[in-house]
Amino acid sequence: MTISRRKMIALVGGGLVVAASAGAGGFAATRRPNAALAPWDTAGRYKDPRMAALSWAILAPNPHNRQPWQAELVGSDKVRIWREAARNLPETDPFDRQMTIGMGCFLELFRQAAAEQGFVAEMSLFPEGEQGPVADITLIDGGVSDPLFRHAVSRHTNRLAYEDRLPEAAALSAMAQEASDIITDPGRVETLRALTWDAMHIEMTTHRTQMESINLMRLGKRQINANPDGISVRGPLQEALMLAGLITVEGQSDPTSAEFAQSVSFIRAAQDATPAYVTVKTKGNSRLDQIEAGRRWLRLHLTATSHGVAMQPLSQALQEYAEQARLYAQVHEVLAAPGETLQMLGRIGYAADVGPSPRWPLETRMIG
């Protein structure tokens, strides 16, 4: 079975091949995992304003789509937010830094969704210390709607190859409000292209980090609907490849397999097709810094979306495990001042929209 390189486009999600959904009409429609995508349609449709805000917040970006958040309604106007440790990614996120950033994305989207309903979400972060709940939130009257909020429903992580042109000046200057840096200089872009690829290759060829992704792979509609989280591999072409035995758990786990080699080249082709990068950095690296980084990242992604600019985090070089130490040091040398932490690094550019990723229904994330 030969697949043209143009049709196959790698998506990076811990290094797994996913093909572009080349419109296959009816087949595409029947393979859509509707149950897993339902939360995108039901967001906001709750009477209790806390539930309405939560139903938006669960659409936030988060590492490997683990959706680590849990929420507990308290009294009539409060909600307590937890992070579920069982959803951690100990190999690639040993200090839960990225999970905490994901919680920051969630809290910012909650804030915007509450504001849209006329509430200020007053947040007390880590009210019982870092081992306890992430936030206690009280809704009080008076929120002012945020113009970024209307882009929440069309914000998606886009892992396709991007066009060979920079985002327009208006988009770059809007994004500069939230980003720490936007890298457009061709020489620096080239440096980052090489560095981010090296880092991805390390993740893919380090058995335990690659397996962390493989174990979260959901292959096709049935698996995605059953477990609407992790790394979903879907779409008509992908399902054809799975049926043909060309996307398998075994092949993806074996760096000597032909399937693996093909993954590497597809992922590289997409990742290399990047005209510019963005960062979010912090001076410290406390839990509060990480939450703030997540809040900024969410606003940055919504700003990009509002300008039709696609975005994808490339987190591998930022990760704190031994095999990445050399690239961690390098990426900080290139992008950060001494003492600063690079919390997020992403690629930006123009590409076709990719549509939403799965979410667990809000009800399954409620506790208490």
Ligand SMILES: Cc1cc2nc3c(=O)[nH]c(=O)nc-3n(C[C@H](O)[C@H](O)[C@H](O)COP(=O)(O)O)c2cc1C
């Ligand atoms: C802290 C953090 C790190 C992430 N790192 C990556 C990454 O390295 N590669 C990638 O493709 N996506 C990365 N993502 C994006 C998530 O995979 C994505 O948000 C999740 O799968 C949900 O999809 P969505 O953003 O389209 O809703 C990251 C997201 C966060 C918040």
